[in-house]
Amino acid sequence: MFKKMKGKKIALLVASLLVVVAVSGIVVQKRCAAEGGNDYESIELFTDVLAIVKKSYVEEVDTKKLIYGAINGMLASLDPHSSFMPPDTYKEMKIDTKGSFGGLGIEITIKDGILTVISPIEDTPAFRAGIKSGDQILKIEDRFTKDMSIMDAVKRMRGPKGTKVTLTVMREGFDKPKDYTLVRDVIQVKSVRFKTLDNGYGYVRIAQFQEKTDDDLAKALSALKGENGGQLKGLVLDLRNDPGGLLDQAVRVADHFIEDGLIVYTEGREKDSKMKFSAKKAGTEPNYPMVVLINGGSASASEIVAGALQDHKRAVVMGTQSFGKGSVQTIIPLSDESGLRLTTARYYTPSGRSIQAKGITPDITVERAEIQSTEKKEGHIREKDLENHFESGEKGAPDEKKLEKEKQPAYKSDDQLKGDYQVLRALDLLKGWEILKKMGKSE
Structure with missing residues (x-):
């Protein structure tokens, strides 16, 4: 990103x-000489x-x-x-934004010194094995992960296709840690998926913002229009469990739906960290109704898109509170071919909101429906839960009300998508929108 x-x-x-x-x-x-004694x-x-x-x-x-x-x-x-x-x-x-690497397919972070899963990537060994959001990875093979860096953990979990690695996982509801033996695979992260939900109503899922996400989105929208007589009545943009990606791709995705005005801006201590990104009129999609789906696994670049569309009143944001990662990292190559990844700025939505450690609040809160109401729900890890996270920089404390917990939904096959409660609610809203518009014309 x-x-x-x-x-x-x-x-x-x-x-x-x-x-x-x-x-x-x-x-x-x-840098010049040190600033002081x-x-x-x-x-x-x-x-x-x-x-x-x-x-x-x-x-x-x-x-x-x-x-x-x-x-x-x-x-x-x-x-x-x-x-x-x-x-x-x-x-x-450096190879990750290409969308292909050898490994397990797990988005991870560090919480309280413990390696913790944000979400598994769809259709990967981790996803198929049942690894879930909020799982604590206590061991990778025979190495305890307590105080292990993310870089070290990633290195240990990656490897050639076909090789095995055992993760020792603790989860809410487990009496004791459980071992998961996964077979590494080439992780092909497909950035954009799409399908027609109903006559005239399209669905686009962005799993991660990669180098070709903008191009893939353009192709998806073109294909959806082709399937629906040349135009769409409405669109569901699914950003659930999208951990982010490239900043320029987030800007370009938002630009598809916003005719003009600010998309996102960044503020930091140095001049180079103060930047603004605005929409261009050329190539903007027709102003059909939109619903953007988010949840606790929606972070970073996906929050930029959701926040921009929400501030411009271009889409209704539906789902549950997002992750809340509103910081910008600068990647600096060093002299020995190592690299420094340093937080240098915060980003803000067009209206000036910093979502750092707070997240995007949906316009309509819709929990993921559970098959069994007695089953315990898993909570997403959010930015504000991470050790040493910094605050948004805005005056006033963030809303501290307890966020609703949810199980991680991921992209589903066509048959599974039909039973996705949040997608069905989004489709109902779009259809209702169309009905109300027709009623207004008839009066």
């Missing part, structure tokens, strides 16, 4: 919790400790390993999304 910029502008990225990046040609400003004293303290460890530790240690560990600790103390990527990890991360 980065955007390439020229000159002194650096790649901005609204990170998904999968941590996907693709970076090239970034110009990094060199305290900085020099702190650096001296660090070098003193480094020298003592090098000289007196019981075994000989690798200096680079110590430096990498120190950088990891420094960034981990800032917020959940800033991190350091060693060369091998940084190289591996």
Whole structure:
């Protein structure tokens, strides 16, 4: 979810919790001397400790390993999304926005020092094995994940297609942790899926914002129109469990439905972190009714789209409270081919809302219907639950009312989609919209 910029502008990225990046040609400003004596004293303290460890530790240690560990600790103390990527990890991360990699298909984060699942990616080994939102991954093979970095966890879960990996999972309702042995596969994350729900009413699901999401969306809308006599009466845009992705793709997706005006803007300490993205009239879709579906797994770029459409009153937002990740990450390549992922700004919806640690509140709250009312519901992890998260920067505390819990819904097959309560409610709303419009014309 980065955007390439020229000159002194650096790649901005609204990170998904999968941590996907693709970076090239970034110009990094060199920092001048430390701002004050305290900085020099702190650096001296660090070098003193480094020298003592090098000289007196019981075994000989690798200096680079110590430096990498120190950088990891420094960034981990800032917020959940800033991190350091060693060369091998940084190289591996660059391929993710292509939508294809070898692994299990799990969106993860760190909560209270424990590796926690945000959501499984649809139609992947993790999804098929029954891994759920909110699951705590206590072990990967024989390695405990307590205080393990996300980068390390991702590296351990990835691997060649056909190889096995065992995850030890604790879930609400489990008496004890359960082992899941998954077979790695090539994860092909299909960004956009679509189908006709009823005559004239289309459905588009965006699973993740990748390099070709904008193009794939244009093809999907064209195909839906072709299936429905050349035009749509209404559209359901499903962003549930979409962890985000590329910022420029989020802007372009929103631009399909907004004729003009602001889509999103960012604010940070540096000049390069203050940016505005506006809609262009060319290529805008007709003003047919829209419903956007969100839930606790909708984060980052998907919240940009939902927030923009909501602020412009272009769509009704339906579902449950979104994740609440309103921060921007900058990816900076370092001299040894490692990478720095640093939170540099907050993003704001057109009306000036920061959803950081709060999320997008739907216009109409619709819970996912359960097959059995006695079954316990799983809660989504949200930005405000993460250790060291920062606040929105707005005056006044966010609404602290307890958010409704829900089980994670994901993209379904055609038959399953017919039984998706939230999609059916969205379709009913669109049809009602059409009926009311006709009634208004007849009066």
